[in-house]
Amino acid sequence: MKRLLGALLLLAAQASAEIPEAERRSGYHDMSPSVQAMQDDDMANPAMLWVLDGEKFWNQRQGAANESCADCHGEAARMAGVAARYPAFATDANAPVNLDQRINLCRTEQQKAPAFEYESRELLSLNALVSMQSREQQIAPPSDPRLLPFTQAGAEAFNRRQGQLNLSCAQCHEDNRGRKLAGATIPQAHPTGYPIYRLEWQSLGSLQRRLRNCLIGMRAEPYAYGAPEYVALELYLMKRAAGMPFEAPGVRP
Template sequence: MGRSLQAMQDDDMANPAMLWVQEGAALWTRRAGSADKSCADCHGDVGGMAGVAARYPAFAAGLGRPVDLEQRINLCRTDKQKADALADESRELLALAAYVARQSRGRPIAPPDDARLQPFIAAGDALYRRRQGQLNLSCAQCHDDNAGRKLGGATIPQAHPTGYPIYRLEWQGLGSLKRRLRNCLVGMRAEAYGYDAPEYVALELFLLSRARGMTLESPAVRP
């Protein structure tokens, strides 16, 4: 990431993702569903969310599997607010995720030390190294073997998920890590999984484990 982009990310007045954060602040106190509850009614001031995004995905005991931050938000909506789940990549869902994640900016990524997550992390590791698509590529071939080199004029990153939800200039909007993973699959000419596929959360968990201790930048800006 160049200096100008870094400066844009670090300046809340210039970072375009802050538009979603502002919307998330309004949604935090807006009541929804038949329970007529807001996020604030259960969680109080959003400052209490500091550190939360740095440890997601996390295991959801009621489901018997891990969920990412966006899925956790929707679980709160359906279980606590008795409201409809927000659509994947919808502006409202991304706004709430960005608002919550913003509270953890500057904190170290801290994956949960939960033995129940280990099989899912291992599955994510296997997916990361598995060749897929017509190009017969794996995530590792780009992000491990060729990290730092150029692809289409852009530097290949090491795939550390330190800034999601993220504003990409390419998208001219905010997007989740799932959206980025889907982009990679399409680039490999592989069939993208559905948004609710467990493969994405497994990959997110594995990537989070690799980034342990790195600083969370959410909401970040990238090319």
């Protein structure tokens, strides 16, 4: 009873309960077996069509420097583990950047080519190719002290109420995880599978696109793609999911 009262007081104090490590689960486990099977079989996972493009782009010489990704990095397989530790602090941007932004920095700084548009086929394809190399690896956010204030900002954003519906991410994805929002099970919001082939989109899409969907759902003004607020949220989400296995490119409803 005492414990119950304590829990209630905690709730009243507006503290969202962080998910204990033993209870963390990927959104994969909240999907029906038939959608899980789509992710499990690369031949049934439409995201692999983007990976195929990614392989082409990886080897194409681009920009004024006439260099390909492969010219510097070698085989795509050498990118194993990279996606599992992004966003990271980019010295050349003097800011934390996500994987899309890292790819674009490579384009503008190394290849001397124009940056790809967010959610473009090129950027999603390269991201999918690089991300796939980290499959089965554990999410491992860097312990770079320069990231701390940004991760903290992301944590605050995660717990901040927004929009006409006045909801925070944590209210749904922590306090009410596993419950039903209409017919859908509320997942824990771990970024284990990005970029994802979302059945609703019938396309591959980034974590930023998914965050944008959430903001629109709570009737909040979405940020522009690439906004530092999204990167901060990504940083916090990766920290929250540290140690969970990476499964990109995932399939989600």
